[in-house]
Amino acid sequence: MKKLHMRAFGKPSTASELIESETPEPGAGQVLVAMEAAPINPSDVLLIRGLYGHRPTLPAALGTEGVGRIVAVGPAVDPARIGERVLIIPTLKHATWQDQIAIDEDDAIVVDPAADVLQLAMLGVNPVTADLLLRRFVDVPSGGWVGQTGGNSAVGRYVITLAKQAGYRTLNVVRRPEVAAELLELGADAVVVSGPDLGVQLKKALGDERISLLLDATAGDVVAELAPWLVHGGTLVSYGGMSGAPVVVRPGDLIFRDLHVRGFWQKGWLDTAPREEFAAAYARLAALVTDGTLRVPITATYPLEKYQDALIHATQADRVGKVLFAW
């Protein structure tokens, strides 16, 4: 079988390498999963470049999340699980960019076989990130505003949907005005475009209202422009740095307005939360993927053999929608 791995950190399309590997044997308590779909996330790209919070020992197999079918079970696992479609919990213990993987059965969460397999394959990282960003830091009041940079990212779109479901309003900052209509249709309450007149747009969108929770995927000066729109004591959570710039906040906003600046890393949650907590979160969100509530645009799927094209496509700045491997 085939497996994508890396021997050194570097540019994703050249640092990665497709190798022949023996099909793993499921050990005691394990299941063997034949992969069906596995996305390429920004965090995978950062990991290959050596810029992620986790640096695996090299050589390392790649791929964080995905969905597949159980095709065999090891000792002490109910053979009735064979045939289940499962989500692989993205603990970074298992690499999903390979034909088949053997994992602990607890790390394989059963999902609805009738659901869209590509949308399901993206459940492990982005929707749960959006869900936790909305729930873990601040009790947003009903009707309160959640602001976000990166409104057009995959996480940003999940935030729009989940915030609407929870009764919050979203104010979304985007770089390109042409995506506004699509985000408004998805349920965004306001879309503003970063640039010199951002302040005017914010005043128009918010008036005398203020943001309860600000989610930041881009970092940079836009953060300093949005921070004054947070309520006194409000929280800003950084979960990405897509602009490459640092997070910038004026001291007066921290000192006089008691803003809290935090960060969120899903791996930190998976490493510390009890399994029941994340199993419950995944089950709840999986139902929303199954019924079509949670979905993001997909731009292309590739077979594992075309990994170089796939990785180049996934790192294009102007790409809209996700790139996945599909079997």
Added chain:
Amino acid sequence: MKKLHMRAFGKPSTASELIESETPEPGAGQVLVAMEAAPINPSDVLLIRGLYGHRPTLPAALGTEGVGRIVAVGPAVDPARIGERVLIIPTLKHATWQDQIAIDEDDAIVVDPAADVLQLAMLGVNPVTADLLLRRFVDVPSGGWVGQTGGNSAVGRYVITLAKQAGYRTLNVVRRPEVAAELLELGADAVVVSGPDLGVQLKKALGDERISLLLDATAGDVVAELAPWLVHGGTLVSYGGMSGAPVVVRPGDLIFRDLHVRGFWQKGWLDTAPREEFAAAYARLAALVTDGTLRVPITATYPLEKYQDALIHATQADRVGKVLFAW
């Protein structure tokens, strides 16, 4: 009597104005205090410039803190208080840059008449800020490191003394190498100089150890250089922006290392803490001023009439030590 006030926000030495005013009458529950000494703090300068978190209604009397003698009491106040030396709690309700002020007796905390009156006059704002910065955010372990920018500021020096007393070590960033010896003598454990080789100096000072709490008075890029030296989950508290630049932190430090960025404003504490809490804090710190443990350099004192010279002196960038009004 004379009173310093302002009719408009602006440059401190020209926006301020010395006026003749009637001596106030102490009302029920009030005492009349003849001022003895009142410092000029950076927050006073910010307030006059209109850049502080609190903007008084104009015209406004000036001066945040100070020490004086009770010279008269109003109805329902024990006449035995006449003659007490008192600290005026810096709630911004009372303006201290005037010959005499009438204040609620609860806002006049008795202090030792034998103590250095100029050092006592500075107790209300800076030492209590240093004390709360060290105690309010993080439980620094015994022997743990507290890092700070602005190590040579008045608050920075109080932090060095109070941290040493609490059994913490301090790493102090300064702009000018010539102040290092003085801070080391005061009790600093390490002094580093901001500039291109700050990283090398930090490595030399800290080795494999990390900072538990980082206090920031300057903002700017130095914050991003220090943040990686915080422990995982560590806290950075901004309490000043002396460089004029924003606070800058890399998203990776927030996301992967779970740093918390906060702000501290003493007025916020005074506005919300129970009176017993701050009376106890002032009493505890006043004893440390009396016994000489807490003291900072003084560069000059001025009579109220020389307010323009005093305010110009207090805003000089290269000044070392505090400027006070003294009667």
